[in-house]
Amino acid sequence: xxxxxxxxxxxxxxxxxxxxxxxxxxxxxxxxxxxxxxxxxxxxxxxxxxxxxxxxxxxxxxxxxxxxxxxxxxxxxxxxxxxxxxxxxxxxxxxxxxxxxxxxxxxxxxxxxxxxxxxxxxxxxxxxxxxxxxxxxxxxxxxxxxxxxxxxxxxxxxxxxxxxxxxxxxxxxxxxxxxxxxxxxxxxxxxxxxxxxxxxxxxxxxxxxxxxxxxxxxxxxxxxxxxxxxxxxxxxxxxxxxxxxxxxxxxxxxxxxxxxxxxxxxxxxxxxxxxxxxxxxxxxxxxxxxxxxxxxxxxxxxxxxxxxxxxxxxxxxxxxxxxxxxxxxxxxxxxxxxxxxxxxxxxxxxxxxxxxxxxxxxxxxxxxxxxxxxxxxxxxxxxxxxxxxxxxxxxxxxxxxxxxxxxxxxxxxxxxxxxxxxxxxxxxxxxxxxxxxxxxx
Numbered sequence: 406x407x408x409x410x411x412x413x414x415x416x417x418x419x420x421x422x423x424x425x426x427x428x429x430x431x432x433x434x435x436x437x438x439x440x441x442x443x444x445x446x447x448x449x450x451x452x453x454x455x456x457x458x459x460x461x462x463x464x465x466x467x468x469x470x471x472x473x474x475x476x477x478x479x480x481x482x483x484x485x486x487x488x489x490x491x492x493x494x495x496x497x498x499x500x501x502x503x504x505x506x507x508x509x510x511x512x513x514x515x516x517x518x519x520x521x522x523x524x525x526x527x528x529x530x531x532x533x534x535x536x537x538x539x540x541x542x543x544x545x546x547x548x549x550x551x552x553x554x555x556x557x558x559x560x561x562x563x564x565x566x567x568x569x570x571x572x573x574x575x576x577x578x579x580x581x582x583x584x585x586x587x588x589x590x591x592x593x594x595x596x597x598x599x600x601x602x603x604x605x606x607x608x609x610x611x612x613x614x615x616x617x618x619x620x621x622x623x624x625x626x627x628x629x630x631x632x633x634x635x636x637x638x639x640x641x642x643x644x645x646x647x648x649x650x651x652x653x654x655x656x657x658x659x660x661x662x663x664x665x666x667x668x669x670x671x672x673x674x675x676x677x678x679x680x681x682x683x684x685x686x687x688x689x690x691x692x693x694x695x696x697x698x699x700x701x702x703x704x705x706x707x708x709x710x711x712x713x714x715x716x717x718x719x720x721x722x723x724x725x726x727x728x729x730x731x732x733x734x735x736x737x738x739x740x741x742x743x744x745x746x747x748x749x750x751x752x753x754x755x756x757x758x759x760x761x762x763x764x765x766x767x768x769x770x771x772x773x774x775x776x777x778x779x780x781x782x783x784x785x786x787x788x789x790x791x792x793x794x795x796x797x798x799x800x801x802x803x804x805x806x807x808x809x810x811x812x813x814x815x816x817x818x819x820x821x822x823x824x825x826x827x828x829x830x831x832x833x834x835x836x837x838x839x840x841x842x843x844x845x846x
Contacts, residue, residue: 424451495690505539619767
């Protein structure tokens with residue numbers, strides 16, 4: 406009997422023993438092509454020598470020193486590097502160990518920001534349906550993924566959520582993108598006015614929706630209107646880039662491509678590339694100044710914030726991004742990935758939509774291509790796709806519930822930035838096997 410408390414206690418997991426480049430290897434010798442980086446984590450693939458060496462060196466120099474007593478050089482360098490990538494000077498970076506912690510930090514920053522402004526009634530955080538912001542109780546309260554929330558209803562906050570900007574499902578026939586973007590963003594204005602702006606602290610959204618919808622980007626102009634509405638009503642805008650940021654969409658910050666500047670940005674996953682658990686919450690100068698005015702500063706903390714070895718891994722990843730010009734490669738290989746997906750499965754009768762940005766791609770699966778009707782929830786299509794993918798030795802990220810929380814299925818791809826054309830050719834072959842296994846054609 407295994408002593409591990411597995412995610413699924415009834416599932417028999419293969420044991421991963423080695424990773425090299427785009428591949429993971431099990432103890433039985435099977436080779437898996439990693440086309441999702443786990444959960445968009447392994448941006449540099451597996452066994453990257455420069456990152457491994459940086460972590461090993463840091464362990465020899467200083468593994469850990471509690472940040473209640475000390476700072477450390479990797480933390481200082483990584484903060485400088487991230488702040489320098491942001492479009493406005495004066496940003497500060499708060500390091501944690503995972504995306505849920507980063508978003509929990511963002512929520513606490515928003516609340517304490519309004520306390521510092523002597524407006525303590527501004528406590529409500531608006532989010533979007535079909536979002537995922539983490540599994541801590543605060544982050545789960547703003548999450549719009551019903552399957553992740555259902556077991557905690559009555560315990561977590563049931564804050565208001567608006568519809569996502571989801572053109573495939575929600576844009577009207579013949580409606581221009583600009584008109585749809587304004588209409589979708591208008592839901593935020595209505596929600597704020599219904600609640601009362603004096604009670605709303607922040608709005609949180611993923612610039613490109615990840616796990617719950619499968620790489621859904623906004624239409625052009627949507628987030629500019631969101632930013633305008635937030636400014637008009639004195640509401641902070643938090644961009645959750647835990648999955649879609651850190652270079653994944655072809656720019657380091659996903660929000661760059663929407664020509665907006667959030668007040669707070671969260672990031673994780675690709676920030677450390679899986680070599681160490683690390684996340685970050687980037688805070689603009691005006692928020693920093695407000696928090697600094699509070700007696701005793703920011704009331705928040707975890708044992709491993711600013712962990713020296715984790716930050717050293719983050720610094721090494723940042724160096725690789727720059728030295729190997731990987732953001733340019735993400736954009737180029739992203740175009741190749743989308744071209745391959747359209748050519749290989751775009752005409753399949755069960756492929757409804759192919760969307761995303763950079764090396765962040767989603768395929769929406771439907772029962773009927775013309776009507777966009779999803780498969781019934783009882784089909785458990787996402788589980789079938791994952792099983793078929795593992796059988797084909799392909800790691801991808803299937804998801805369910807994208808239509809109404811129960812019906813709907815998609816496949817998310819987030820390959821490491823080191824992906825080459827030959828790996829995409831492999832993907833095409835394995836996708837063909839998966840589709841034949843699941844759909845019979």
